[in-house]
Amino acid sequence: MNNQKYLDSLKNKTLFLQGDEAAAYGALFAGCNFFAGYPITPASEIAELMSRELPKSGGYYIQMEDEIASIGAVIGAVWSGGKSMTATSGPGFSLMQENIGYACMTESPCVIVDVQRSGPSTGQATKGAQGDVLQARWGTHGDHEMIALSPWSSQESFDLMIEAFNLSEKYRNPVIFLLDGEVGHIREKVVFPDINELNIYQRNISLEKIDVFGGQRIPPMIEFGMGQRIHVTGSTHKSNGMRDVSSMEAHDTLIRRIYDKISSNRNEIAHFETHYIDNMDYLAVSYGAAARPTMGAVLKLRERGIKIGFLRLITIWPFPIDICTELGKRTKKIFVPEMNLGQVSREIERFVNCPVESVSKIGGISHTIDEITNYISANI
Amino acid sequence: MNNQKYLDSLKNKTLFLQGDEAAAYGALFAGCNFFAGYPITPASEIAELMSRELPKSGGYYIQMEDEIASIGAVIGAVWSGGKSMTATSGPGFSLMQENIGYACMTESPCVIVDVQRSGPSTGQATKGAQGDVLQARWGTHGDHEMIALSPWSSQESFDLMIEAFNLSEKYRNPVIFLLDGEVGHIREKVVFPDINELNIYQRNISLEKIDVFGGQRIPPMIEFGMGQRIHVTGSTHKSNGMRDVSSMEAHDTLIRRIYDKISSNRNEIAHFETHYIDNMDYLAVSYGAAARPTMGAVLKLRERGIKIGFLRLITIWPFPIDICTELGKRTKKIFVPEMNLGQVSREIERFVNCPVESVSKIGGISHTIDEITNYISANI
Amino acid sequence: MGIKRKKIEIEIDERLCKGCDICVILCSEKVFTISKKINSNGYYVPIPSNIENCNGCLICELICPELAVILEKTELDELVAL
Amino acid sequence: MGIKRKKIEIEIDERLCKGCDICVILCSEKVFTISKKINSNGYYVPIPSNIENCNGCLICELICPELAVILEKTELDELVAL
Amino acid sequence: MENKYVKYLRNETLPTEFCVGCGCGTVLNLFCHVIDEMQINPDDIITVTGIGCSSWIPSPYFSADTLHTTHGRAIAFATGVKVMKPGKHVIVIAGDGDLAGIGGNHLIHAARRNIGLTVFLVNNYIYGMTGGQVSPTTPSTVNTATTPYGNVEQPMQIAELVAAAGASYVARWTTYHVFHLKKAMKEAISKKGFSFIEICSQCPTSYGKRVGKREGIDQLLDFKENSMNIQNVSGMREDELEGKYIVGKLVERNRLEFVDGLLNINAQFAEGVR
Amino acid sequence: MENKYVKYLRNETLPTEFCVGCGCGTVLNLFCHVIDEMQINPDDIITVTGIGCSSWIPSPYFSADTLHTTHGRAIAFATGVKVMKPGKHVIVIAGDGDLAGIGGNHLIHAARRNIGLTVFLVNNYIYGMTGGQVSPTTPSTVNTATTPYGNVEQPMQIAELVAAAGASYVARWTTYHVFHLKKAMKEAISKKGFSFIEICSQCPTSYGKRVGKREGIDQLLDFKENSMNIQNVSGMREDELEGKYIVGKLVERNRLEFVDGLLNINAQFAEGVR
Amino acid sequence: MNIRFSGFGGQGIILSGVILGWAAVLDGKNAIQTQSYGSSARGGSCKCDVIIQESAIYELEPEHNDILITFSQPSYNAFIKSLKEGGHLFYDSDLVTVDTNEFPCNSIPATDIAFKEFKQKIYANMLMLGFLAEKIRFIGFRAIEKSISQYVPTKTIEMNIAAFRMGIDLAK
Amino acid sequence: MNIRFSGFGGQGIILSGVILGWAAVLDGKNAIQTQSYGSSARGGSCKCDVIIQESAIYELEPEHNDILITFSQPSYNAFIKSLKEGGHLFYDSDLVTVDTNEFPCNSIPATDIAFKEFKQKIYANMLMLGFLAEKIRFIGFRAIEKSISQYVPTKTIEMNIAAFRMGIDLAK
Numbered sequence A, B: 001m002n003n004q005k006y007l008d009s010l011k012n013k014t015l016f017l018q019g020d021e022a023a024a025y026g027a028l029f030a031g032c033n034f035f036a037g038y039p040i041t042p043a044s045e046i047a048e049l050m051s052r053e054l055p056k057s058g059g060y061y062i063q064m065e066d067e068i069a070s071i072g073a074v075i076g077a078v079w080s081g082g083k084s085m086t087a088t089s090g091p092g093f094s095l096m097q098e099n100i101g102y103a104c105m106t107e108s109p110c111v112i113v114d115v116q117r118s119g120p121s122t123g124q125a126t127k128g129a130q131g132d133v134l135q136a137r138w139g140t141h142g143d144h145e146m147i148a149l150s151p152w153s154s155q156e157s158f159d160l161m162i163e164a165f166n167l168s169e170k171y172r173n174p175v176i177f178l179l180d181g182e183v184g185h186i187r188e189k190v191v192f193p194d195i196n197e198l199n200i201y202q203r204n205i206s207l208e209k210i211d212v213f214g215g216q217r218i219p220p221m222i223e224f225g226m227g228q229r230i231h232v233t234g235s236t237h238k239s240n241g242m243r244d245v246s247s248m249e250a251h252d253t254l255i256r257r258i259y260d261k262i263s264s265n266r267n268e269i270a271h272f273e274t275h276y277i278d279n280m281d282y283l284a285v286s287y288g289a290a291a292r293p294t295m296g297a298v299l300k301l302r303e304r305g306i307k308i309g310f311l312r313l314i315t316i317w318p319f320p321i322d323i324c325t326e327l328g329k330r331t332k333k334i335f336v337p338e339m340n341l342g343q344v345s346r347e348i349e350r351f352v353n354c355p356v357e358s359v360s361k362i363g364g365i366s367h368t369i370d371e372i373t374n375y376i377s378a379n380i
Numbered sequence C, D: 001m002g003i004k005r006k007k008i009e010i011e012i013d014e015r016l017c018k019g020c021d022i023c024v025i026l027c028s029e030k031v032f033t034i035s036k037k038i039n040s041n042g043y044y045v046p047i048p049s050n051i052e053n054c055n056g057c058l059i060c061e062l063i064c065p066e067l068a069v070i071l072e073k074t075e076l077d078e079l080v081a082l
Numbered sequence E, F: 001m002e003n004k005y006v007k008y009l010r011n012e013t014l015p016t017e018f019c020v021g022c023g024c025g026t027v028l029n030l031f032c033h034v035i036d037e038m039q040i041n042p043d044d045i046i047t048v049t050g051i052g053c054s055s056w057i058p059s060p061y062f063s064a065d066t067l068h069t070t071h072g073r074a075i076a077f078a079t080g081v082k083v084m085k086p087g088k089h090v091i092v093i094a095g096d097g098d099l100a101g102i103g104g105n106h107l108i109h110a111a112r113r114n115i116g117l118t119v120f121l122v123n124n125y126i127y128g129m130t131g132g133q134v135s136p137t138t139p140s141t142v143n144t145a146t147t148p149y150g151n152v153e154q155p156m157q158i159a160e161l162v163a164a165a166g167a168s169y170v171a172r173w174t175t176y177h178v179f180h181l182k183k184a185m186k187e188a189i190s191k192k193g194f195s196f197i198e199i200c201s202q203c204p205t206s207y208g209k210r211v212g213k214r215e216g217i218d219q220l221l222d223f224k225e226n227s228m229n230i231q232n233v234s235g236m237r238e239d240e241l242e243g244k245y246i247v248g249k250l251v252e253r254n255r256l257e258f259v260d261g262l263l264n265i266n267a268q269f270a271e272g273v274r
Numbered sequence G, H: 001m002n003i004r005f006s007g008f009g010g011q012g013i014i015l016s017g018v019i020l021g022w023a024a025v026l027d028g029k030n031a032i033q034t035q036s037y038g039s040s041a042r043g044g045s046c047k048c049d050v051i052i053q054e055s056a057i058y059e060l061e062p063e064h065n066d067i068l069i070t071f072s073q074p075s076y077n078a079f080i081k082s083l084k085e086g087g088h089l090f091y092d093s094d095l096v097t098v099d100t101n102e103f104p105c106n107s108i109p110a111t112d113i114a115f116k117e118f119k120q121k122i123y124a125n126m127l128m129l130g131f132l133a134e135k136i137r138f139i140g141f142r143a144i145e146k147s148i149s150q151y152v153p154t155k156t157i158e159m160n161i162a163a164f165r166m167g168i169d170l171a172k
């Protein structure tokens, strides 16, 4: 079976899938043909599904000796024409940080799934969390930007994974797919689309020898083996890829371009969903697993006559600054239910002048609707 | 030679030392008796000095096979009674992240030096930078707090390293020593103190079997081999150290305590230096290498009659929130010269309502006094 | 001269045993039999029903994954006519 | 029947040579001599002063760390009386 | 009656959480016997381990100072322990994935460095704790959770590799060979320098069931029937050895122990020789 | 005249930045010869490397597709390359610290997996680029920047280790043995499966000067005088071999190449056999 | 409606929940299913939760269940507190002893029947599912049967459906 | 005052800077010294900067130098632009050809003299340091000699100081 045939065989199917599994299928629909990974709870389901399905669609699954090797192989595959990804959880995500920076620096498109579990360190390995949100942005050394997406359901996990690949190809940047152990493990209905109707971003590959690392904000890529004899390096390089480790200008030009290509397209990359924001006194902001009981709580509070709006972030990085700034002006207080000790709430503080209150819950179990409802009721 | 004799032999000496070397001597004065590391520019000087000096003072130097092993050995040594440290730069610091989280989770006091170089990735290996400031806070997965210090001279590198060990022992937390390649490599005069007049925090060791992981905000430690048969784990644990990976309460109690022991002592940990803040219209905030030309610029601007104050951060994490909040109320604008694309400036934004402007410079060379002076003059 | 006679006692710790039957199958003397009764933990704890056959080889005690086999040898001195 | 005579030309690339003298010392036929003159890069480039002694072993060309030894063998057919 | 070895365990953690018939329990059992027979005070033992089922042997079960580290890093942590506590028995017990998969580099370098650790690697041929993904020791062609169409990699011969890396003592035994294994464990603990035993062990839940051996005993019988002593295999072809467990002692030799090396230097300074 | 092998290099990067007399240049030189003699089009080569002086052989000098990765990870990256480009020659050239120090785990696992990479490890017995710290291959007792009182560790026998890990082809030669090394490089490139050459190389700047061999030629002469062919060392004692360079071919064998294994499975699906 | 299946690993607990959840979806409802699994303790207790609603499901981990199905004493002990007031308890009467009369109870010796009727204990879960389906009648039998045939190995579909139907009969 | 020493690795460039910086400190001034080193290119050009001031030193990397000392053509080429207007150039006359007359120039064939007088080229740096010290007279000779004896191997102190003093004499 080749990829087209394989995807046709899945066309319009409805399945009962875990968020992890849905993400893996999303990747297959996006054209992923290379997966390298290392088992870890609660992300192993992605690897297992990929090991089963990739050979059917003509792709390759490898289990590497660790997570560092996994992300390494993923990047190697990218430059060899692959659409590639890995999946892990916090401990593995920490180990990958050095090479995630390499992917930023070499502008290698790839998707890294972090199914967040209760940390730090080994923590509670089978419990979900949202504790890696700021790590996704700042985990590697040096200045860089990052794209990170966080779905709240199995269906969105599928859909957003396609978007993750598209963004990574379009912006030539790694994309962090911030699942959490809860969304990763709930089984829900997922409807597959028809692959022919999907919008899959095709990698911009140059067959001629051109500047692959500059000259334009997002240069085209090449593929190894086509005769361009390209030089790819994580050291500072000129637009032709050749190392330049002494000139300040080379570094400044490269890093600012890599930074700006994301930050200046913030609004194009930033996805979110709003509810009841036209007529609100308060605002709830949430994402991923925590967004579900938050939505439930918003509905309940509205029923009780409390004018609360809801902003659900889908893109976490680059941070949807504009909508936050705007809504911040129209609310008395912002509540941010998160399964961490307040990470997105910190970011919001940068852009608003109203009080921002983290409604944090840790320990592996997402908020109940009542917990959020009661907290907000008591603190408005 | 034992440690006391060794330190006596250095008493009141004046030397011409690189920031790196001064940090290493500081560690020796603080009682460091174990160093495990892996060479990397621009941090290797620390390892080299330690390999030369530790055996003289009865301590141990090991070069491990990589940075992951280095931080591992450091933590192993801590629980075996060592005062221990490692030193690296961005790439190695990224690799250490998983086990830095382990050190937070197990409350293992140790010092990790990151001599920041121009990143991301391999970047410009011999050039200095301040690009790992937010990584120091958020590099590992899961919720945690962090202590990070950043000296601006060789002398301060020496003095602050002693403080780094003291804080790490007192708060039972890893301390990140955020040197930068510039301060790490300038050679300046350093005066050693008399060890007998120094305030060295002695580890609080319990010889009885007690709760080493709870019961009080900062519990005492034990040392392996004394018969307590302690259980140390990076998994969520009860106050006696035994793993509990299913109870929400166990996780919540542990993580919030580990978090609060730092954040609630923020003002005790936070060191900074202020100049001309009593009478100011503008404020400059800086730290590490960038603080030096900033100080020069502030002096120059003052000469020109511009009322600018200067806040030099010495502690970066926990962030000195109170002084920022207070000064933020008394200034029209805050300028933050940093050798990155704006990292501390982001944090300041959280606490002030005035505009915060990053005066960033990347590419390995710190700002000149004129650059900062001119920038501020043009933007007030 | 004395020849040593050994008295062997075998018991299985109900709290620890998980009924894997490794002792049952590996005992060359068929000392254990499989129980028909489930215990409070939900396991079928073997019964050392033929202790008299035991040759004291200790395999059961050493190989039990739950340290559930308790085997005690008591050595009794005895005079034997040559 | 022809016996092949080889004509060997040796040159050292001034741009590349760093004067490590490895070729000078390892050539068993002492073909190279150490130069007394520094070149524009600051190196003493050897001189292939005894090319006629060269046995064509190729060591110099293969071992030069700078690919600076240029060695060309031209094979000339020649009739030789047996 | 109570099993007299249970006193070496943290009683409140019993019964173990290992699956029924898991070989980890046998290793734990034998380890208790060894400590008892060697009359080692557990206060003089520091166990260090990683993440995985096998890592639970010391953490939490065996009652000694215990450092339960991150996945793959036990030997690195143990290195710091041994340097600061050279007089203690520093014993690492963990799995194939942990010590030879993600942690393989620490393993070979510790062996090379010849630091005086004792390492018991419990090789159950699989990633047990995470539910049965292929490990570096999974035999070729076996189907696992991540090799649904058969493993195309070759299994690592860990003991041979550690021997090549420079260890002072290397052996391989299975959980079936309780007497040999017990003896080897004693030798390893007594040996100065880096000592290592690869213990082939059954994992009915995550591995056995994938090779038609659903109960612990099934794999034990396989060990029994298919083991060959290393002394008898020289000259045999690779294919003849397939499916065999090569047991026995691979290496025993004397080299400078690493911490001794460090201590020598320090002693020279202490004595003013340097 | 121009050296006809210079065309294999990125001309604008010459002269190299290697120190005077550095062995890396010789490896580069021989590599050009090999490619020329094998008539391989450099467009069919993908070089992958790490961080270190030796890594500069492919990056930037040799003109082919070049992936200059992070320190120690070249083989991991190369694995992704080879899987996606099985028809290309994927060649890894890097240092002892890079491939066998920090990167040792990738090395042994790639060897075990038998993925069709060609690896040339330039062993200069030191961390050259960072200025002369002890490496896993630094001989015992040598003083380096981080072993000022002598190295107390034992050097890794990399070739032996890689052989034990399962590689298809393993050899060791020195930069002095230009003809043998050239031949071995050809064999390694031709060999299906994981092939590996440990190349003992001089580093006058960071290593040689610490052992009284300040010029490149001094170490070359040491290689010349102290090398022994592996065929002649069997039965010799460890101490007799001290200071010797054991050169020759250690292993050549045929095993299933990893990517072939993957391709077989995919082919079965493509052909509907599965 | 929040339903929790519980018991030992290996009793088909999770499969029951997945089948029920998917059946609910086939029946046009919203459903999510979650499961908890121990790390190494494969023999320990395990649970599988299913939430079924007409409206969108926002809560992922409900505090209380409407229905608890249990196949082992330890899991009964662990989860009986999670049952809502007025919630329904289902259990295997051979394996669980109930020590409360707070809740409406429904039990069959499912494991024993499975072993006797189908020669394998593993069919106990489908027996119980049929029993539950008939007692509660919230999901159509057709949907459940369709779900069963999608989730069990092809060779065992018939047997599983037979067990399911026997469960229904036992409830009548 | 900003002083830059430059040349090839191995010419003792960095040592010169360190000695001078430390001498300034011994002389009661503030001084910082920095150096740049290539990654692998040990033979390439290298530089060493010293800043000496009465007041506290806040600038770490000055854009312009008051004094440039150079021991090789490539480093001369690279750094001549960094010299301030009116700055002083010092160089080894055998190794460097100067192509500008913008600056006051001072040169001696230091390497050659060192080889002839002290049998080792390595003393060129101390010759130049003495030459510089006498020409500029900003740091006391005593301080410099003390600094030399702290930084060079004990066995070579005498020779180094002799070279330094010869440098002074050459400048007179």
Ligand SMILES: Cc1ncc(C[n+]2csc(CCOP(=O)(O)OP(=O)(O)O)c2C)c(N)n1
Residues within 6 Å of the ligand: A038, A039, A040, A041, A067, A091, A092, A095, A122, E051, E052, E053, E054, E055, E070, E071, E094, E095, E096, E097, E098, E099, E122, E124, E126, E127, E128, E129, E130, E135
């Ligand atoms: C960095 C990291 N990666 C992955 C994991 C997930 N993980 C936990 S245990 C394990 C493997 C266990 O296998 P093994 O070491 O063989 O031990 P076993 O359970 O088989 O005894 C893995 C991959 C982790 N905890 N940390």
Ligand SMILES: Cc1ncc(C[n+]2csc(CCOP(=O)(O)OP(=O)(O)O)c2C)c(N)n1
Residues within 6 Å of the ligand: B038, B039, B040, B041, B067, B091, B092, B095, B122, F051, F052, F053, F054, F055, F070, F071, F094, F095, F096, F097, F098, F099, F122, F124, F126, F127, F128, F129, F130, F135
């Ligand atoms: C993660 C990381 N750690 C450390 C370094 C610093 N570093 C650069 S090259 C190198 C070692 C080089 O030694 P080797 O691999 O033997 O190569 P050589 O220079 O000797 O050829 C090191 C440690 C780095 N770049 N990245």
Ligand code: SF4
Residues within 6 Å of the ligand: C012, C016, C017, C018, C019, C020, C021, C022, C023, C024, C045, C046, C063, C064, C065, C066, C067, C068, C069
């Ligand atoms: S071997 Fe142990 S656990 Fe297994 S049945 Fe026998 S006593 Fe019970």
Ligand code: SF4
Residues within 6 Å of the ligand: C010, C026, C027, C028, C029, C030, C031, C032, C053, C054, C055, C056, C057, C058, C059, C060, C061, C071
């Ligand atoms: S000691 Fe030996 S013979 Fe006796 S019961 Fe145990 S296994 Fe059987």
Ligand code: SF4
Residues within 6 Å of the ligand: D012, D016, D017, D018, D019, D020, D021, D022, D023, D024, D045, D046, D063, D064, D065, D066, D067, D068, D069
């Ligand atoms: S070997 Fe090459 S670089 Fe060295 S001297 Fe000869 S030609 Fe020059």
Ligand code: SF4
Residues within 6 Å of the ligand: D010, D026, D027, D028, D029, D030, D031, D032, D053, D054, D055, D056, D057, D058, D059, D060, D061, D071
């Ligand atoms: S080819 Fe051989 S003989 Fe001729 S110059 Fe070169 S090394 Fe000497």
Ligand code: SF4
Residues within 6 Å of the ligand: E017, E018, E019, E020, E021, E022, E023, E024, E053, E054, E124, E128, E129, E202, E203, E204, E205, E206, E207, G040, G041, G042
């Ligand atoms: S999964 Fe395997 S190794 Fe883990 S406890 Fe169960 S049987 Fe033992």
Ligand code: SF4
Residues within 6 Å of the ligand: F017, F018, F019, F020, F021, F022, F023, F024, F053, F054, F124, F128, F129, F202, F203, F204, F205, F206, F207, H040, H041, H042
């Ligand atoms: S430091 Fe050593 S390996 Fe690096 S270029 Fe110089 S001689 Fe070669």
Ligand SMILES: [Mg+2]
Residues within 6 Å of the ligand: E052, E095, E096, E097, E122, E123, E124, E125, E126, E127, E128, E135
């Ligand atoms: Mg295992």
Ligand SMILES: [Mg+2]
Residues within 6 Å of the ligand: F052, F095, F096, F097, F122, F123, F124, F125, F126, F127, F128, F135
């Ligand atoms: Mg090296």
